[in-house]
Amino acid sequence: MALEPHAFLKTLIQRAGLTEEDKQLLRSQSEWGFKVAPEMADHFYNYLQRDEEMNAILNNGEGRIHRLRETFIQWFQEMFTGMDNWGDAYADRRWKIGLVHVRIGIGPQHVVPAMATVVHEVGKRLRNDGQSEELKDALGRICMIDLAFIEQAYIEVSSSAVLRETGWSEALFRRLIATGAKVM
Numbered sequence: 001m002a003l004e005p006h007a008f009l010k011t012l013i014q015r016a017g018l019t020e021e022d023k024q025l026l027r028s029q030s031e032w033g034f035k036v037a038p039e040m041a042d043h044f045y046n047y048l049q050r051d052e053e054m055n056a057i058l059n060n061g062e063g064r065i066h067r068l069r070e071t072f073i074q075w076f077q078e079m080f081t082g083m084d085n086w087g088d089a090y091a092d093r094r095w096k097i098g099l100v101h102v103r104i105g106i107g108p109q110h111v112v113p114a115m116a117t118v119v120h121e122v123g124k125r126l127r128n129d130g131q132s133e134e135l136k137d138a139l140g141r142i143c144m145i146d147l148a149f150i151e152q153a154y155i156e157v158s159s160s161a162v163l164r165e166t167g168w169s170e171a172l173f174r175r176l177i178a179t180g181a182k183v184m
């Protein structure tokens with residue numbers, strides 16, 4: 001069941017429909033992305049801090065908010081540069097981000113609305129700056145790819161932990177999930 005991040009990114013690029021034109025467009029606007037990243041980080045962390053549960057996670061640990069602001073800015077900028085043109089380094093980085101969130105106990109219920117906030121705030125700023133619909137669409141696709149990495153990490157880590165602890169086969173595990181879903 002172990003996920004292979006490089007192949008996973010290729011699948012997601014295909015699935016989300018991120019084209020070569022999208023990649024070129026994102027790269028060509030990376031200066032704009034770098035410029036607005038700090039403002040997007042402010043929106044993001046203001047949003048998280050308005051939620052009691054997420055605020056508690058943010059304030060658990062010395063210097064966490066400061067560190068997070070810096071890593072968010074870097075993450076945001078990488079959506080425009082694609083690091084190694086959305087290759088293996090990009091995939092490894094996104095996978096690691098997913099694992100960090102699983103470790104802290106941040107699940108789909110936290111991450112999905114948080115990413116929606118990013119999409120919403122970046123959309124407003126794009127409009128104000130007269131940026132194109134094409135750039136908005138390309139950013140939406142890359143945000144969904146990054147979101148899928150964080151979500152999938154949650155599933156992969158949970159399933160691997162159960163399989164390791166119990167010694168069950170993957171087929172048995174899948175059957176139990178399907179049966180469980182039927183009775184809920």
Ligand code: HEM
Nearest residue numbers: 054057058064067071072075097100104106110111114115
């Ligand atoms: C759009 C969704 C999100 C993105 C793009 C994002 C981005 C990141 C990045 C890039 C890191 C650094 C990972 C590393 O150390 O390698 C990180 C860590 C972290 N994120 Fe998120 N995050 C998201 C959602 C959330 C949510 C919903 C929370 C809830 C509170 C959260 C809390 C944290 C915490 C506590 C850390 C670890 C900070 C530390 O102690 O170093 N993140 N995030």
